[in-house]
Amino acid sequence: FEPCENEKMHKGLLENEKLIKQVLNKYPELKSITIGVDDKKSSAYASSSGIYLDLNWFKEDDNVKQFILAHEAAHITCKHTGFSIIKTLVRLKNFVLTNLSYGAICLGVVGSAWSYRTAGLKVHKNWIIPISSLMFGIKGLSMVNKSLESHRQDERQADLMAVERLGTAEGGIKFFEKYDCMFIDLVLKIIGSTHPTPSERVAYLQAWQSQYKN
Secondary structure, eight states, X not given: OOOOSSHHHHHHHHHTHHHHHHHHTTOTTOSSOEEEEOTTOSSOEEETTEEXXXXXXGGXXXXXXXXXXXXXXXXXXXXXXXXXXHHHHHHHHHHHHHHHHHHHHHHHHHHHHHHHHHHTTSOOGGGHHHHHHHHHHHHHHHHHHHHTHHHHHHHHHHXXXXXXXXXXXXXXXXXXXXXXXXHHHHHHHHXXXXXXXXXXXXXXXXXXXXHHHO
């Protein structure tokens, strides 16, 4: 375990030591791995240096704890966490394109309001810039969302490896069901996300669990 300045968090790690070892023993590829706590994050994550748990992890039941830990271990096993120049450049491109797209949409919305006041709904040159800005913004966000598919595929791979190593998808299903709602799905699909929607994850984990039992 990585040393924790917070005594309460360190105690939490020690109390979960048996569970953590049980999960990590299912990943013999990981000869040694650091487990730490990052109280500044709202979810657990894996990095090239180890797995870092958030404070919410300690509040989950054992099945969910095991799934989250196994999922992060799967990321390291599948080498999703290593440094890649290509991935870094893609992230930079997405960052720039996302900001340009939102800026274009804002310009389009403001410009549309101005054009409506000056020209109404008639075909007029005042509409050229607002409509072009909106089209650029929507197309840009669509391109960003498409480029994030490789990240979503990494998450699916980590989910499925986790349940295969654990032999159950119960923890994953229970965890994602908490966030499974149409509004969250819609928002993630519109703005784009590095993770699949909760409803998608619940669906394929339930399908895996059903097939596993049979």
